[in-house]
Amino acid sequence: MKEYASGEWQPTAALEVLKLRAQLLERIRAFFSKRGVLEVETPILSTSGTPDPALASLATRYTGPLYPHGQTFYLQTSPEFPMKRLLASGIGSIYQICKVFRDGESGRLHNPEFTMVEWYRVGLDHVQLMHEVEALVGELLAGHVALAETEWLSYHEVFARHTGLEPHTATAEDFERVAREHEIHLPAGPKPHHDVAIWRDLLLTHLIEPRLGQGRLTFVYDYPASQAALAQVRPGNPPLAERFELYLNGIEMANGFHELADSAEQRMRFERQQHARSTTALPPVPRDERLLAALAHGLPDCSGVALGFDRLVMLAAGVRSIREAVAFPLDRA
Amino acid sequence: MATYSTNEFKAGLKVMIDGDPGAIVENEFVKPGKGQAFNRVKIRNLKTGRIIERTFKSGDTIEAADVVDVELQYLYNDGEFWHFMNPETFEQLASDKAAVGDNAKWLKEQDICIVTLYNGVPITVMPPNTVTLKIVDTDPGLKGDTSGGGGKPATLETGAVVRVPLFVQIGETIKVNTRTGEYLSRA
Numbered sequence: 426m427k428e429y430a431s432g433e434w435q436p437t438a439a440l441e442v443l444k445l446r447a448q449l450l451e452r453i454r455a456f457f458s459k460r461g462v463l464e465v466e467t468p469i470l471s472t473s474g475t476p477d478p479a480l481a482s483l484a485t486r487y488t489g490p491l492y493p494h495g496q497t498f499y500l501q502t503s504p505e506f507p508m509k510r511l512l513a514s515g516i517g518s519i520y521q522i523c524k525v526f527r528d529g530e531s532g533r534l535h536n537p538e539f540t541m542v543e544w545y546r547v548g549l550d551h552v553q554l555m556h557e558v559e560a561l562v563g564e565l566l567a568g569h570v571a572l573a574e575t576e577w578l579s580y581h582e583v584f585a586r587h588t589g590l591e592p593h594t595a596t597a598e599d600f601e602r603v604a605r606e607h608e609i610h611l612p613a614g615p616k617p618h619h620d621v622a623i624w625r626d627l628l629l630t631h632l633i634e635p636r637l638g639q640g641r642l643t644f645v646y647d648y649p650a651s652q653a654a655l656a657q658v659r660p661g662n663p664p665l666a667e668r669f670e671l672y673l674n675g676i677e678m679a680n681g682f683h684e685l686a687d688s689a690e691q692r693m694r695f696e697r698q699q700h701a702r703s704t705t706a707l708p709p710v711p712r713d714e715r716l717l718a719a720l721a722h723g724l725p726d727c728s729g730v731a732l733g734f735d736r737l738v739m740l741a742a743g744v745r746s747i748r749e750a751v752a753f754p755l756d757r758a
Numbered sequence: 759m760a761t762y763s764t765n766e767f768k769a770g771l772k773v774m775i776d777g778d779p780g781a782i783v784e785n786e787f788v789k790p791g792k793g794q795a796f797n798r799v800k801i802r803n804l805k806t807g808r809i810i811e812r813t814f815k816s817g818d819t820i821e822a823a824d825v826v827d828v829e830l831q832y833l834y835n836d837g838e839f840w841h842f843m844n845p846e847t848f849e850q851l852a853s854d855k856a857a858v859g860d861n862a863k864w865l866k867e868q869d870i871c872i873v874t875l876y877n878g879v880p881i882t883v884m885p886p887n888t889v890t891l892k893i894v895d896t897d898p899g900l901k902g903d904t905s906g907g908g909g910k911p912a913t914l915e916t917g918a919v920v921r922v923p924l925f926v927q928i929g930e931t932i933k934v935n936t937r938t939g940e941y942l943s944r945a
Contacts, residue, residue: 477792479789479790479791479792479793479794479795480792529765529795529816530787530789530795531787532786532787532788532789533786533787534787534788535787535789608811609811609813610810610811610812610813611812611813611814611815612775612812612813612814612818612820622793622794623794623815625793626790626793626794626796627794627796627813629790629793630788630789630790630793630796631788631796631798631813634788634790652792652793654792670791677790677791680791680792
């Protein structure tokens, strides 16, 4: 039997912070109830997973009635797919507060299991949804964090402001030069010379994100089409993904989309992501054919957003790490 | 060649950086929700003491450094090398000026030091936190002054110069904090 240091059984969050968690959950439910958004629950386990190469699913196995020979189930990285199946069945605007799971993610701002507040608004585009996010987060942080006026910046503007680069046309060499100028060093050896996406993420995480949302909510919107994930892409030059993120005090809090409703386009993106997984030695995951069938049936025009609840608690409580916002992080689970 | 993946990174891990051995001081996992994960790492170069920042793509590997800390007893200095002995095996090791550096002024025969070995060769020598040394030179100072305010320089038997209170005299032994170079008390 493993022996633990004394105190290891105790929560890493202060009891006051755990009480604040409960209050915030209550206020979130009141906010949606007032707006007529329905609370739903969908399964955490699924026979399919996300093929997004930036996400790794945890998996478990069920054996018993229905699957006598055993079946692999993936723990959701987000409740997006089943919630969209509900939307396609005509349920209307919905929200869910649930646990989501991501393999490989542990750090000051990451715990591999965390709480997500995810909601979908039928008939709203991503701009209208950003304003609803502002209203909810503003209400939840009131009395905890003094917020200056909300800032709205396009992805292009944040890159231009903090790196001097045009993110949609800059080359890997441009990104590398700016990284070097700011003394951001990747180690010698094989470098992602030609992978513009990695350079963009490097500058985003090291240079831009820490400066976003200082004392205010900052919404970043209109992402490169290559980072559309599950967002609609607006044709143009360049085409832009109708996606947004919310930052406060340098911390990414929410990610939202004007949801892609085109089943054929969704299938193509899944295939591209599966291909990207295979080139980076990530295991393949079964495609969610039920989601594709639901989209083919018809997803109402809607926007959706996922808000990291533990980070919200962190910011409201004024603590520095996610450990101080959850009862038992991975190393005490 | 032993390697560590970013998943093994933690403070204290000994790794190779720019051809020199280093110790990880700080490791931060950063990842945009829909993007590439990185480990932002601060590493102390164990030869120069300098701290450098590096970023790794999560999942990358880095070469391990064959570095160990051992407790050795300081024996003597022959003018060029500082000689140490493992008190258990009686094995002796010599350290050059580069490894001993400024800490030479705290080294007193018999004291147990922490010697960091890289591929079996000393690269740094840490004296005990507190050493007891004899004053070989200082101004006589004012008799009866016990305030300690102001103080005066005193040269110790190892050559180190520290500020001591006015009442401390030649021939006395004192305790000194080697990390700050400050006088602590009479021994």
